[in-house]
Amino acid sequence: MSDGPKILIVDDDKDLVAALRIALESRGYQVSAAHDQYSGLEAADVQRPDCILLDIMMPHATEGFHLVWQLRQRDEAYFKSVPIVVLSAIHEKTDLRFYPDSGDGTYQAGEYLPVQDFVDKPVDPALLLERVERALRLRPRA
């Protein structure tokens, strides 16, 4: 068991989770997974991952969005700053603009979804690893 940064994957596609787990573990990350909004929230609460990889369209439509807003609404500083990388091509279909790449790990609330980055599906594992590394690097130190 490695002791690298903890990554939480929240996605209802268990096969995709399995593939991403292998990719992430090959770089020494500790990977855990949840498959819906509520278990994702609980896992974040209990495990305090260093980064969350989040699917948007889960069984109940746009659960990912709700999870983001619920996390960010918590008072604790951790929840406001934990990097979230969205795994979805959903920005093509909605008016929601995603976090502008300002490069310093901050985000603006409001019209932007307060996440650090997004990676289109189908996920390219090499690209995902790159984005996770960047999100962790830019993470504001609490």
Added chain:
Amino acid sequence: MNAAELPISSDLERRTGWFIRLRWLAAAGVAVAAVSMHLAGAAHLPAGRILALAAGLLLYNAVLLLVERHLRRKPVKVAWANAHFLAHLAAPRTYLGLGDEDRVARAALFAFVQITADFVFLAALLHLCGGIESPLAAFFVFHVLIASILLSRRATYLATTVGFLLYAAVVLGESSGVLDHYPLGWVWGPGAYRTWSLAGPGLAVLGVTLYLASYLCSTIAVDLRMRVRGNVLLSRHIAGERLKLEAAYEKLQESEHTKSQYMRKVAHELRGPLGTIETALKVVLQDMAGGLSEPSRDLIGRAQRRAGELAAVTHDLLVLARAREAAVGQERVRVEVGALVQEVIEDFRESAARKDVRLSATVVSGGVVLGDRVALRQMVANLVENGIRYTKPGGSVSAAVRAQDRDLVVSVEDTGIGIAAEDLPRIFDEFYRGAQARAYAEQGTGLGLAITRVIVEQHGGRVAVDSQPGRGTRFEATVPTAG
């Protein structure tokens, strides 16, 4: 057009309305003539009785006016069983069987009653104004003409006979001494009305005139009415066919819509699993899951390529379905097409350079199209991507935007392999790829041009292609500009 809008019954009613208006004139004319003849010293004519007749005519006409207004305001249904015989007698047969028969029959019956009553009045006036000597005989012909225009042939002959019998009754009554004679005294000597040499030819000429007029005029009228009937039936047929066509079109659209929805659903369902397959294969191929033997790597590579092809098809199917459904309720924005084309060219610069294909854009119009920006961009991208795909290294692809009348023309021209003449009509069909295209480039879903056409058509435009095998292809998308 429904039956109530058909002109027949209202025409008949309007024409019966003429009588009432003309009759005011006739009554006034009779009164004026009686007074002026009296003043001119024609003491032998019974001016008082003639005036009384004019007054009677006015009264009778007032009653008819009331009846007509009543009929018009509140269409009374003819009690069909009672009026059946008379109505069928009076109404032109060519107007029956077109619906609205009650109104047609009622109007015809009303006209018949008026013509008959007018004959009685005319006969009385004839009697008071010189009988056989009077030129009023001409008005008998006039009534026969009107009868033949409005009524059935049988009713016309019946009315003609009524008129002729009344005329004959006056002439014969006077010549036989049953009725008084009021001589007009212009040409005829006193007592001439009693001689058969005047009454005989008078009756014969009027009789022949009346019957000949009713025969000729009703023949023409029947012919014209047949044409009206034909037109009515034709327009009804056309209206019926139009309804059928509209229903068929609606059904077609509905099924097109269902097809797109189905396609979108299927593509969407395919996309998730396919994406996962691609990711999983990439994880393996990129050695994240441990080392691979060469044969395994080769096979996984093949699987990954095929999964990629499938993913491309599902992606294009989704785009196509979305473009098809976009017509309804799509929010349209102002899109500067020139800038859009330049953006697309920039996007493809790298892949063109990799293939050693020169890429250029000429924009000579800043025209704006009202539409879906994402879709329009996709449309241009499809054409440019196609151009690059089917052009050999060293060739070129050039895009241009120009204005033409009220339209904007986006053209993409390449120096590629071209399209065979027999393939040209089908290249915009879904999944169609010409033999040369398939031989030259393995990738290609066969959906790009179908998507292009749908998008252009959704924007009210059209797309055209011109190609010479071995020399190149030119696509032109013409879309109407905003405002």
